[in-house]
Amino acid sequence: MKDHDHYTMQDPVSQYPKATNEWKQKQPEPGLQKEMMPVPDSGETSYHGSGRLAGRKAVVTGADSGIGRAVAIAYAREGADILLSYLPEEEADAKEVVKLIEETGRKANAMPGDLQDEQYCEQLITSAVEKLGGIDILANVAGKQQYVEDIADLTTEQFDATFKSNVYSMFWLCKAAVKHMKPGSSIINTSSIQAYKPSPILLDYATTKAAINTFSKALAQQVASKGIRVNIVAPGPVWTPLQVAGGQPTEKLAEFGSNTPLGRAGQPVEMAPAYVFLASQESSYISGETLNANGGTPSP
Numbered sequence: 001m002k003d004h005d006h007y008t009m010q011d012p013v014s015q016y017p018k019a020t021n022e023w024k025q026k027q028p029e030p031g032l033q034k035e036m037m038p039v040p041d042s043g044e045t046s047y048h049g050s051g052r053l054a055g056r057k058a059v060v061t062g063a064d065s066g067i068g069r070a071v072a073i074a075y076a077r078e079g080a081d082i083l084l085s086y087l088p089e090e091e092a093d094a095k096e097v098v099k100l101i102e103e104t105g106r107k108a109n110a111m112p113g114d115l116q117d118e119q120y121c122e123q124l125i126t127s128a129v130e131k132l133g134g135i136d137i138l139a140n141v142a143g144k145q146q147y148v149e150d151i152a153d154l155t156t157e158q159f160d161a162t163f164k165s166n167v168y169s170m171f172w173l174c175k176a177a178v179k180h181m182k183p184g185s186s187i188i189n190t191s192s193i194q195a196y197k198p199s200p201i202l203l204d205y206a207t208t209k210a211a212i213n214t215f216s217k218a219l220a221q222q223v224a225s226k227g228i229r230v231n232i233v234a235p236g237p238v239w240t241p242l243q244v245a246g247g248q249p250t251e252k253l254a255e256f257g258s259n260t261p262l263g264r265a266g267q268p269v270e271m272a273p274a275y276v277f278l279a280s281q282e283s284s285y286i287s288g289e290t291l292n293a294n295g296g297t298p299s300p
């Protein structure tokens with residue numbers, strides 16, 4: 001999948017493979033992209049930049065794998081320097097991203113840590129200001145998803161950890177970043193189709209994704225007069241470690257994405273253009289908006 005052509009006109013239905021029985025696999029949380037089979041396409045060879053973010057300074061969370069990795073690679077190829085956040089266990093994936101960014105001639109500052117910790121979130125923004133010289137883009141892509149079939153088995157610990165990872169971290173990072181952002185800066189938060197079409201087994205996760213939409217739409221209005229825009233990307237089923245590391249029952253991975261109108265799962269690189277567009281000046285009159293990148297499922 002890695003040498004895929006992302007630019008020539010072609011049928012999106014067959015652009016990437018559909019899930020098969022081989023997609024059934026299981027890793028412990030948070031999972032490693034390099035151990036997935038097939039390895040997802042995060043744009044390593046397929047995303048080409050064109051200077052749309054020249055000179056920008058960006059913080060990307062979850063930048064080691066999946067969608068965050070695709071965003072980090074795309075932002076660097078569009079000309080931005082990057083501060084990467086990820087969990088310490090994900091160093092093997094993150095190293096590859098750092099190398100790919102450095103090959104573009106941009107800065108890649110790696111800062112592993114736990115986004116459930118408010119101090120780490122504050123330090124991430126302080127580090128961006130110190131090491132990159134400021135922050136123009138905050139892409140909150142990190143997220144936690146662990147399926148639980150029955151509310152009786154959903155622990156307070158998990159409910160808390162999902163909210164801390166997905167909602168509180170976004171609050172802490174936005175709060176710290178806004179203090180440093182100049183007019184023209186952009187925040188992009190990551191929701192999900194789960195915000196509108198929640199799976200019964202993703203009670204905690206789906207609820208955080210609805211909260212992310214609403215938080216972003218309120219914050220967008222609050223900071224508009226400072227010249228800061230806040231938008232959201234809401235992916236549908238995308239082939240990433242999240243899904244094979246407890247995000248879905250393993251059995252279901254054989255048909256992952258087949259219920260979308262396009263009939264297949266998305267690849268992380270297919271999410272990157274949405275994050276680039278919302279970060280760039282091209283989206284100057286768009287704020288408080290959710291861009292649904294979900295294979296054609298109708299969404300509000």
Ligand code: NAD
Nearest residue numbers: 062065066067086114115141142143192235237238240242
């Ligand atoms: P992924 O596993 O590749 O990325 C998630 C990342 O979140 C991890 O790599 C990890 O670095 C980070 N993370 C999680 N908990 C953390 C913590 N406590 N501290 C620091 N980092 C932490 O999977 P992905 O699918 O690319 O996920 C990216 C985003 O996309 C998530 O917000 C997810 O909810 C969202 N999303 C994914 C899908 C999908 O089908 N893959 C669909 C809709 C939305």
Ligand code: MG
Nearest residue numbers: 064065090241
């Ligand atoms: Mg990861």
